[in-house]
Amino acid sequence: MEIDLSKYDQSWYSRGRSGLVVLLWWFIQGTVFRYSLHNMYRWRNFLLRLFGAVIGRDVRIRSSAKFTYPWKINWG
Template sequence: MPQKLRHFRVPEGFRGRSKVEVQLWWIVQETIFAWSPQFAYPFRAWLLRRFGATVGRRVLLRPSAKFTYPWKITLGDDVWVGDNAVLYSLGEITVASDSVVSQGCYLCAGDHDYRVSSFPIRARPITVGSGAWLAADVFVAPGVKIEDGVVVGARSSVFSDLPKNYVCFGSPCKPVKPRECVDVDLDIGWGRQ
């Protein structure tokens, strides 16, 4: 039997904060956060922290990025979140240090149980390991774990966990080859393996 939406209810405490706090964050995000100058990365990180996010050092958040419930977000040191990226944090979303969530990415940490007629909402956490790169317009499904060092190609759709240090792409996203990295000496600008 398909869903009967008149029976849908958001479970008590699902949002993690009161309706007033949720609405206040959404107002701040659409105004002060979004209108802040491009270079105001520390200010936007500060705003997220004020609303309960755990945000590391030197985090770069573009003003058009969206965070549904900041208190369910953890960003490590040196994380980049690009233009129009959405962290739909119905469940916990963790992005570890030195990782990039590029422009247009959508991390969806919640869904509905379609097998039940009341269409119950479920929070399902997403984890992105350290040194990962989600290229432009990547979709990450609820409950997915992306291991350290993974590169996810542009416009990929990630529906299952991805193994450490692999280049992955496609829809559904699959590991294609091991990631080979070059260590760069910043003093001279040349790579060495």
């Protein structure tokens, strides 16, 4: 079976932010976000909002949650 990868095109896709912002978010998520205490829901919501996520008032997000691009999240 032979697959022609020359036809593969993802030029239409946009991460929505620069590569530097993406790397910064991945660093924050892998450290401060991930190792926050269990009941620090407001802190994690703050971090997500800082990167552009729209999150409702009573939403609780666990530290084990993973977001590749938080600016594309809308739980409002």
